[in-house]
Amino acid sequence: MGYIQTDDGVRLFYRDWGNREGARPILFVSSWSLTSDAWAYQMAPLSEQGCRCIAFDRRGHGRSDESPTGYGFDRLADDIAALMEALDLRGVTLVGHSMATGEIVRCLTRHGSGQSGSGRVAGVVMVGTITPLMARTGDNPDGVDPAMFETFRSEQLLRDFPKWLGDNIDPFVNEETSVEMKGWVTGMALQSSLNALLECHRAITSADFREELPAIAVPTLVVHGERDVTTPLALAERTVALMPNAALSFYEGAPHGLFLTHRDRFNAELLAFARR
Structure with a gap:
């Protein structure tokens, strides 16, 4: 475990498990409100399989510094690139959940995609993707009315985020999920800055990746659940x-x-993809 410092002075917490000698690294990026802890049940078993597994806390989340600004996708994408550079990661499989899928796409388009990215990225796994565009617009009529997103921010996030977490944890998991596991997930989300959550949610619900996605030529696996x-x-x-x-x-x-x-x-599936 350790920290890197970004060029705007923010310390990002990361954890680095497993084999650092010769194994292709897997870099995990968590969803809105969650932290690097969320990937424990991937990192531990895959480390046992000989992988090098890295995850970090997004700025304003978990153990990373909060910053007054910097919660748009450009800055967050630069944070991923900064971590890969600081740890000199190459041949990386980037794994992102929900919000993180947009950060990964933006990282590749800002820092080079091509067939093998900047030389650092070998493949991408996108879980529960927010791409290409969530909001309803004139040319995206099937999207969500932006007013609904604003209502969530003003009436739930900024009024009683802990209650919203409690009310919405059940659809996030399934009937077999233990009460303790649900508590672990919601407790993780409560470690994040409310300001960071607000600004990140604005970014999630307005970002348009339609022009960027065709430029991502590295092998990509998009994983999605029927009950999402x-x-x-x-x-x-x-x-x-x-x-x-x-x-x-x-x-x-x-x-x-x-x-x-x-x-x-x-x-x-992730192990097979990373080792392909």
């Missing part, structure tokens, strides 16, 4: 259609938090 009520399957299907080297992996009966509920299948 946070990001509809149509987003995953449209993302795959826009990317030249992407495939969809559909998980029947899986929720948005499938990396927890369907961890055995997901871990096996």
Whole structure:
């Protein structure tokens, strides 16, 4: 475990597990409100399989510094690039959940994509993607009314975020998920800065990646659950259609938090993808 410092003075916490000698690294990026802890059930078993597994806390989340600004996708993408550079990671499989899928796309388009990215990225796994565009616009009539996002921010996030977490943890997981696991996830989310959550949510619900996705030529696996009520399957299907080297992996009966509920299948698929 340790910290890197970005060029705007923010310390980002990261954890680095497993084999650092010769193994292709897997870099995990967590969703909105969650931290590097969320990937523990991938990092531990994959480290046992000989992988090098790295995860970090986004600025304003978990153990990383809060900053007054910097929660747009450009800055957050630069933070991923800064971590890869600081640790000199090469041949990386980038794994992102929900919000993190947009950060990864922006990282590749800002810092070089091509067939092998800047030389650092070998492949991408996108879980519960927010791409290509969540909001309803004139040329995206199937999106969500932006007023609904604003209502969530003003009436729930800024009034009683802990209650919203409690009310919405069940759809994130499944019926077999223990009360203790649910508490662990919601407790993790409560470590994040409310200001960071507000600004990140604004970024998530307004960002348009439609022009960027065709430029991502590295092999990409888009993983999506049938019961995902946070990001509809149509987003995953449209993302795959826009990317030249992407495939969809559909998980029947899986929720948005499938990396927890369907961890055995997901871990096996991730390991095979990283070692391809």
